Structure formats: C-alpha cells, structure tokens
Amino acid sequence: MSNSNSNALKIERGADGIVVATMDLPGHSMNVLNDDLALPLAGLADLLESDASVTGLILTSAKKDFLAGADVDRLRRLSGAQEAFDESMRFKAFMRRLEKNGKPVVAVIQGMCLGGGLEIAMGCHWRIVIDDGKAKLGLPEVKLGLLPGGGGTQRLPRLVGMQQAVQWMLEGTEVRAAQALSSGLVNELASSRDEAMAKARAWIAANKKPVQPWDAPKFRYPGGDSRSPAVVQMLAIAPSIAAAKSWGNYPAINHIMSSVFEGGLTDIDRGLEIESRYFAACAESQASKNLIGTLWYQLGAIKKGASRPSGVARSEVKKLGILGAGMMGAGIAYVSAKAGMEVVLLDTSQEAADKGKAYSKDILDKAVKKGKSTADKRDALLAQITPTTDYALLQGCDLVIEAVFEDRGIKADVTKKAEAQLAASAVFASNTSTLPITGLAEASARPENFIGLHFFSPVDKMPLVEIIVGAKTSPETLARGFDYVMQIGKTPIVVNDSRGFYTSRVFATYVMEGIAMLAEGVHPRSIEVAGLQAGMPMPPLALQDEVTLSLGVHVADQTRKDLAAVGIPYKEHPGERVLRQVCELGRVGKKAGKGFYNYSGSEKSLWPGLADLYPVKAMNEQPEQRELIDRMMFAQANETARCLQEGVLRSVADANIGSIFGWGFAPFQGGALQFINSYGVPEFVARSRELAVRHGERFEPAALLVTMAEKGERFEEGQPAE
Numbered sequence: 001m002s003n004s005n006s007n008a009l010k011i012e013r014g015a016d017g018i019v020v021a022t023m024d025l026p027g028h029s030m031n032v033l034n035d036d037l038a039l040p041l042a043g044l045a046d047l048l049e050s051d052a053s054v055t056g057l058i059l060t061s062a063k064k065d066f067l068a069g070a071d072v073d074r075l076r077r078l079s080g081a082q083e084a085f086d087e088s089m090r091f092k093a094f095m096r097r098l099e100k101n102g103k104p105v106v107a108v109i110q111g112m113c114l115g116g117g118l119e120i121a122m123g124c125h126w127r128i129v130i131d132d133g134k135a136k137l138g139l140p141e142v143k144l145g146l147l148p149g150g151g152g153t154q155r156l157p158r159l160v161g162m163q164q165a166v167q168w169m170l171e172g173t174e175v176r177a178a179q180a181l182s183s184g185l186v187n188e189l190a191s192s193r194d195e196a197m198a199k200a201r202a203w204i205a206a207n208k209k210p211v212q213p214w215d216a217p218k219f220r221y222p223g224g225d226s227r228s229p230a231v232v233q234m235l236a237i238a239p240s241i242a243a244a245k246s247w248g249n250y251p252a253i254n255h256i257m258s259s260v261f262e263g264g265l266t267d268i269d270r271g272l273e274i275e276s277r278y279f280a281a282c283a284e285s286q287a288s289k290n291l292i293g294t295l296w297y298q299l300g301a302i303k304k305g306a307s308r309p310s311g312v313a314r315s316e317v318k319k320l321g322i323l324g325a326g327m328m329g330a331g332i333a334y335v336s337a338k339a340g341m342e343v344v345l346l347d348t349s350q351e352a353a354d355k356g357k358a359y360s361k362d363i364l365d366k367a368v369k370k371g372k373s374t375a376d377k378r379d380a381l382l383a384q385i386t387p388t389t390d391y392a393l394l395q396g397c398d399l400v401i402e403a404v405f406e407d408r409g410i411k412a413d414v415t416k417k418a419e420a421q422l423a424a425s426a427v428f429a430s431n432t433s434t435l436p437i438t439g440l441a442e443a444s445a446r447p448e449n450f451i452g453l454h455f456f457s458p459v460d461k462m463p464l465v466e467i468i469v470g471a472k473t474s475p476e477t478l479a480r481g482f483d484y485v486m487q488i489g490k491t492p493i494v495v496n497d498s499r500g501f502y503t504s505r506v507f508a509t510y511v512m513e514g515i516a517m518l519a520e521g522v523h524p525r526s527i528e529v530a531g532l533q534a535g536m537p538m539p540p541l542a543l544q545d546e547v548t549l550s551l552g553v554h555v556a557d558q559t560r561k562d563l564a565a566v567g568i569p570y571k572e573h574p575g576e577r578v579l580r581q582v583c584e585l586g587r588v589g590k591k592a593g594k595g596f597y598n599y600s601g602s603e604k605s606l607w608p609g610l611a612d613l614y615p616v617k618a619m620n621e622q623p624e625q626r627e628l629i630d631r632m633m634f635a636q637a638n639e640t641a642r643c644l645q646e647g648v649l650r651s652v653a654d655a656n657i658g659s660i661f662g663w664g665f666a667p668f669q670g671g672a673l674q675f676i677n678s679y680g681v682p683e684f685v686a687r688s689r690e691l692a693v694r695h696g697e698r699f700e701p702a703a704l705l706v707t708m709a710e711k712g713e714r715f716e717e718g719q720p721a722e
C-alpha cells in the first residue's frame with residue numbers, strides 16, 4: 001500500500017488501484033469545505049485523470065460526520081456577485097471532472113452529510129450510508145438565506161424528482177438513512193464501516209466505467225422534468241404556497257425554485273451555470289447577510305460563552321429542584337430530566353405535583369407511540385422526576401428554580417423554605433416573567449446566589465432562556481445559570497434587571513402597536529396582515545389573544561402601581577385603552593374562546609363586534625400597509641435600542657438572538673438591532689422622527705441611535721474570527 005497525505009485529506013492507495021481519500025480536517029471537530037479541504041479534494045480529479053494505475057476512488061471521513069457543509073467564513077468574505085458566481089462554478093468544475101473522468105467514485109457516508117457535503121456526495125457515482133441511526137443528509141442552505149450552489153439544485157431533483165427536491169430544499173429537511181435510500185438519494189446502506197467499505201470496493205470492481213444518470217443520453221427526471229404536466233402543475237402553485245408563508249421576505253425560496261425549474265429545461269452543465277447565477281443573487285441578498293451574521297456568527301459566539309463570565313470553572317447541575325409544578329414548572333422538569341438531571345418537582349399538594357410530572361409522561365407517551373422513543377427510555381426518564389410537597393427532598397440540589405404563582409409574597413415564602421434545605425453554594429433562580437429580580441432576591445439569605453431564569457412557553461419547544469442578573473447576583477451564579485441553560489440544550493441571553501427585562505418589554509411594543517391601530521379605525525385585517533408581511537410569526541391581535549388580554553391589563557396595572565410607588569410618571573400606550581375595553585367585555589382571549597377573535601374548535605375569525613367599538617375608516621382613508629409594518633417594526637427596534645442604551649441589554653448578539661428566539665422577531669431581518677443596521681442608522685432615525693410626528697413620541701429615536709447616526713456608527717455584526 002502506498003500512502004500520500006495532505007493534512008486534511010489522507011490518500012491511501014491499495015494494490016487493487018483503489019484510492020481511499022479520507023477527509024479529516026485538522027483542528028475542527030467536523031469537516032467543512034474550507035481551502036484546507038477543498039484544495040486537496042480538487043487534486044483528486046488530477047489524480048484520477050493523470051494516473052492510469054488508479055482504478056477507482058472511495059471518498060470518506062475519519063470524523064463522526066462525513067462533511068457538515070460549506071465554509072461560512074468563506075461565503076461571508078465573498079465580495080460581490082461575480083466572485084460568488086466564480087466561486088460556485090469553480091467548486092462544480094472539479095466535481096464535473098470527477099463524475100466524467102470514467103473511473104468509479106463512491107462516497108461512504110456517516111453522520112451529518114449536509115450542504116456542500118451532500119453536494120459532493122451527489123457528485124459521486126455511488127453513495128453508501130452507514131446506517132447507525134446517526135446519518136442525516138440534507139441541503140439546509142435556505143436557513144441562512146442561501147441556495148445550494150454546489151450543484152444541489154441540479155443533482156438532487158435529477159436523483160429524487162423535482163417535487164421532493166424542492167420540498168427538501170425549501171424546508172432544509174434532514175433526511176435519515178432509510179428515506180435517503182427509498183427516495184433514491186443514496187444507493188445502499190451498510191451496518192458498519194467495514195461493510196460499507198467492502199460494498200464500495202465490490203461496486204467499483206463491478207462498475208469500471210460508470211456514467212452519472214444525467215450524463216446518460218436517455219436520462220429522464222424521476223417524475224418528469226419541467227415540461228411534464230405533473231411538474232408544471234406543482235410549479236404553478238408552489239411559489240404561491242411558499243409566498244403565503246414567507247410573504248416574499250426570503251428571496252432564496254424563489255431562487256431555489258427558479259433554479260430547479262430552469263435547470264429542468266436544459267442539460268446539467270447549463271443547469272449548473274444557472275444555479276451559480278441564483279447562488280450569487282442569494283449570497284448578495286440582505287436577508288442572507290442578516291441571517292448569517294446573526295444566526296451563524298452571533299449565535300455561535302453566544303454558545304461559545306461570549307456572555308458568560310470567564311474565569312469561573314464550568315459547572316453541571318446533577319440535582320435540580322423546581323418549586324411549582326404548573327405549566328412552566330412541568331415543562332422545566334421535562335427538559336431537565338431529558339438532559340439527565342435528577343429532578344424534584346414540588347407543589348402545594350401531591351396531586352398538583354403529580355400532575356406536573358404527568359406532563360412529561362404525556363409527551364413521552366406520544367413519542368413512544370410515534371416510534372421516536374421506547375417504553376424503557378420513557379420509564380427511565382420519568383423515574384428521574386420526583387413529585388412531592390416535602391421541602392426536605394430539595395437537599396443536595398445544585399440549583400432550584402421557582403415557578404410558583406406570579407406573586408411576590410408567595411415567591412418570598414417558597415424562597416425561604418427552599419433555602420433552609422440547601423447548601424450555601426446552591427443557586428436559586430426565579431422564572432418570574434415580570435417581577436424585578438433584585439426585589440425578589442430580598443427574600444433570599446444569599447442574594448449573590450439569586451438569579452432570574454426566564455423560560456418561554458411551551459418550555460420544551462422554545463429555544464431561549466433569558467438570564468436576568470440582579471443587583472447582587474455574583475458572576476459565579478451567572479456562570480452557573482448559563483451552564484445550566486446550555487446543559488438543557490437551550491440558548492441563553494444575559495440581561496440586567498429591569499421592568500419586563502428585555503424580551504417581555506419589547507414584545508409588548510409589537511402587540512400594543514397593533515392594538516392601538518384599532519382605535520384609529522385601521523381595518524383589523526390590515527393590522528393582522530401587516531404583522532405577517534413584516535415577517536412576524538403571528539399577527540398582533542391573534543398573539544395578544546394567545547397570551548390573554550387580562551394578562552396585558554394586569555401587567556399594565558402592576559407597572560402603574562410600581563412606578564407610582566417610586567414617583568415615576570406612567571405613560572399610557574394608546575393600545576392600553578383598547579385592551580381594557582375589550583377585556584371588560586369578557587373577551588379575555590383564546591382561553592375564554594373569545595378575544596379579538598371568536599374561537600370555535602380549531603377555527604377562528606376576527607370578532608365582527610370590533611367594527612362597532614372601533615369604526616373602520618373608509619378605504620381611501622386607510623393607511624398604507626408600509627406605514628403599519630414600519631410602526632410595528634420600528635416600535636420593537638427602537639425599544640431594543642433603548643434597552644441597550646439603559647444597560648438592560650449587555651450585547652448586540654443577545655439583543656438579536658433574544659428577539660428572534662424569544663418572540664419571533666422577523667428572522668430575515670437578523671434581529672431587532674440588525675434591523676436598524678440594514679435600514680441604515682441615519683435613515684432609521686429620520687423615519688422614526690416622521691413616525692413620531694404622526695403617531696406619538698414613543699417613536700422618537702433612542703438617544704443612542706441619534707448619537708450613532710451622527711458619528712456614522714453601526715451595531716456590530718457577526719463576522720468570521722480573524
């Protein structure tokens with residue numbers, strides 16, 4: 001056996017002339033397509049073409065994953081459409097040489113095979129997946145506002161059919177081994193690496209001169225090409241179905257469909273070129289810049305601990321106590337047990353505590369039914385949760401999270417009772433959604449160990465936890481809270497204590513702006529559509545119905561009272577009057593079956609009575625949608641800037657990620673502060689002033705923004721590390 005090695009690609013040649021090229025990028029836990037790997041991969045084409053003794057090639061990986069995708073750093077550095085086009089074409093030229101040189105090339109795939117990884121695999125003549133339950137194949141580029149520019153939009157439809165390919169690429173679906181086989185994406189499964197390698201060698205021996213299906217003269221798309229009636233029908237409606245979800249805010253969606261459709265009218269080489277043009281358009285789009293900056297770089301920085309105090313050793317929660325087994329406590333118990341913790345779930349009655357535990361059982365029963373888990377695993381997880389009324393069981397907890405009623409007196413009482421059982425080093429956290437942490441910590445004998453961990457509902461689905469640092473919270477407590485959030489697989493943002501913290505405070509500006517429009521005679525349907533057009537996952541009136549109108553009134557009352565106590569004047573939002581009026585009619589929201597909407601089973605429709613309360617202005621007096629959209633988005637972005645200015649927010653990354661993960665701020669905008677960057681800071685200030693003149697002083701731009709505009713500054717954006 002003769003060997004020759006680059007650092008990232010190990011080449012071994014056997015006596016049979018088969019070359020095994022093993023990707024193993026040094027210094028990375030996963031293979032990504034950066035220069036270190038792409039260059040030696042390109043060299044494989046030279047090797048196959050120039051060395052007559054080579055009989056075939058097996059491409060595989062020494063890591064647990066095949067190849068996780070393109071190098072986002074490299075994409076980020078592309079300057080301009082031409083460079084994006086050239087880069088995409090270069091990558092594909094090498095793959096065309098591999099597929100057309102006449103010698104068999106086999107991919108042996110394990111673990112993640114995503115993005116550029118799958119595109120390379122599809123450029124091989126035969127694909128074998130090691131089926132150990134971990135394989136995931138897919139083209140997730142759309143999630144970063146991109147299009148698979150390495151041949152994905154051409155080869156995938158030619159392998160699995162246009163309909164399936166479009167669906168997977170628009171949703172960024174990750175396909176498991178069995179489906180990859182049945183759909184035609186891969187050719188064989190193997191139960192072990194040895195078996196896969198043996199199958200690869202056997203296939204090479206039996207297929208000395210393979211031709212890719214699309215290079216065969218009689219090639220036909222599975223299910224038909226762009227001219228076939230079934231595909232024409234699909235393509236006629238697919239853009240409108242996609243637009244109904246995306247409201248045209250994600251250009252990658254249309255570019256992917258266009259690339260597939262236009263590619264389906266021509267041969268593969270022209271198709272690959274068409275794809276590169278659409279790739280360049282995506283790479284140049286503001287949406288992809290926003291998505292990559294925030295959801296790749298800023299999220300990555302947060303997960304690496306940018307907001308965690310350094311110099312504190314990593315900690316792990318082994319035993320967790322939860323006070324209050326209601327909706328939130330039950331959810332926290334589930335996600336924590338799932339992360340391997342022993343959980344004590346305490347409530348005032350055994351029945352209430354048991355009910356909290358039953359929540360986990362319900363979720364797990366469903367998973368077992370669907371074949372996603374087993375009865376043994378369910379029982380083992382349930383055995384980790386002890387429902388009780390006995391505080392003594394909290395002994396030995398590293399962390400206790402309080403999720404009782406939103407009442408200062410009750411919270412103070414349970415804090416004291418729990419602390420009496422805890423070691424001096426244990427951390428005590430409150431899941432309050434509105435009560436300032438510094439005040440709650442007054443009930444604690446160890447306020448430096450007291451912190452806010454604000455979860456979102458439903459806990460098992462929502463990805464964010466807002467960590468609130470009280471006036472006395474120690475850096476060590478913050479680090480331990482942060483580590484716990486990471487341990488349960490959620491994303492932490494860190495904010496300083498203040499009314500509504502960050503997420504509840506800014507979220508409220510969105511719904512209240514929509515509600516205020518009702519009183520102005522804006523058509524309720526226009527209000528709701530504006531929210532969706534802006535890119536918010538739910539329109540404002542429907543959202544207020546979900547969280548209940550009475551909660552909105554309760555928070556307003558509490559804020560009034562608290563501000564009066566410290567002599568700060570209260571500024572009533574114009575939406576508040578509407579909220580109270582509708583609430584007083586008993587229309588408190590979805591739970592009650594009536595709010596801004598009427599609910600009947602799974603159906604809902606806007607309550608016609610709204611028009612009597614708030615007569616709708618004539619059509620020609622209705623404001624433009626742009627005005628409504630701007631009001632909703634500017635209200636949120638401006639309030640976020642104020643949070644940064646006041647020191648409630650500690651970082652731009654926390655602001656952006658918190659807005660997207662916390663309340664669904666339009667992801668394509670890259671978060672509430674990135675929205676201001678993309679709009680342009682001076683332009684944002686000018687537009688805010690216009691809105692303030694027309695709609696009230698709440699739109700006056702935050703002082704921070706005015707200063708930034710004067711100095712020509714922007715908020716920092718996620719960037720590759722230099």
Ligand code: NAD
Nearest residue numbers: 324325326327328347348403404405406431432433455457
């Ligand atoms: P919930 O009413 O569903 O549950 C509260 C639970 O606390 C009940 O089971 C109750 O029996 C128990 N409880 C009350 N007094 C107690 C005591 N003295 N000792 C032990 N248990 C006691 O409420 P929830 O929605 O789960 O909210 C709990 C906390 O989480 C509140 O502070 C709330 O503001 C906060 N929060 C709620 C949400 C949400 O969307 N519901 C989101 C974030 C934070």
